[in-house]
Amino acid sequence: MDLSIVIPLINEAESLPELTAWIEKVMQENHYTYEVIFVDDGSTDNSWDVIEQLRAKNSNIKGIKFQRNYGKSAGLNEAFRASSGDVVITMDADLQDSPDEIPELRRMIIEDGYDLVSGWKKKRYDNTLTKNIPSKFFNAVTRKVSKIKLHDFNCGLKAYRSRVVKGIEVYGEMHRYIPVLAKWAGFRKIGEKEVEHRARKYGKSKFGWRRFVNGFLDLLSITFVGKFAKRPMHFFGLWGSLFFLLGLGISIYLIVMKILDSSFALTNRPGFYLALTTIIIGMQLFLAGFIGELISRNAPGRNHYLIETKAGL
Secondary structure, three states: OOEEEEEEEOOOOOOHHHHHHHHHHHHHHHOOOEEEEEEEOOOOOOHHHHHHHHHHHOOOEEEEEOOOOOOHHHHHHHHHHHOOOOEEEEOOOOOOEOHHHHHHHHHHHHOOOOOEEEEEOOOOOOOHHHHHHHHHHHHHHHHHHHOOOOOOOOOOOEEEEHHHHHHOOOOOOHHHHHHHHHHHOOOOOEEEEEOOEOOOOOOOOOOOOHHHHHHHHHHHHHHHHHHHOOOOHHHHHHHHHHHHHHHHHHHHHHHHHHHHOOOOOOOOOHHHHHHHHHHHHHHHHHHHHHHHHHHHHHOOOOOOOOOOOOOOO
């Protein structure tokens, strides 16, 4: 199969027929074999009824329905597992992403050899104050932290080589940082394409200001997990040792001062309590690293690696 088109959605019944017709037109013009996987993330309107009606007319349409709203990341993760295409395209259901971009995105994966191509909505039709400015800030921070040169990490329109989506797990609200997940999994050829952004035709945006707070916390989480998931002692052990040595050094200084001067009031010194605090923190951090190391060593997927190719085996 040439393409799997993954579309997570919630309460987008109005836009689905028009979006499906547009996708079918592009697929027929380019003679692609394809599937469209709609993921209904707990819609309260008749989105699922519309999906069933569309499937009755076109067997390439497939659907996944969640019992309740689990979030975009969960929808993408389930659809990635179910996808069969050599190239997987993700796009939003609100008609703000153009299916006409699909052929070029696929070409960049197949011919140019990219593992992942992210859309860049250079010209946007969103509210500048609530979306564009915070989005630019978080994109800049993510570029700095991840060293991935993309302008728009959160763009829903992306193309992936099949083995990329099969080799990563999207959880929590990590859909914003799929390029970062892909990079940590060893997929280094990540590109970008400027894509058309269209004004919303039906309904209203499902994302509020909280996504920016959650997005920043997720970035910290993914950076930490990507670097230290299999070696937690390298982080906790280092800082634990530093705190412990700092407390030990202060303690030795205080003991020496007490030996030299018997009138030296040990427990009345701020350094005494500072030493106790840093020693305790150091021991706790070291223990956290030790326990994390035990968990990591005994985890079922501790030796899960992505192998690019084999020969003679």
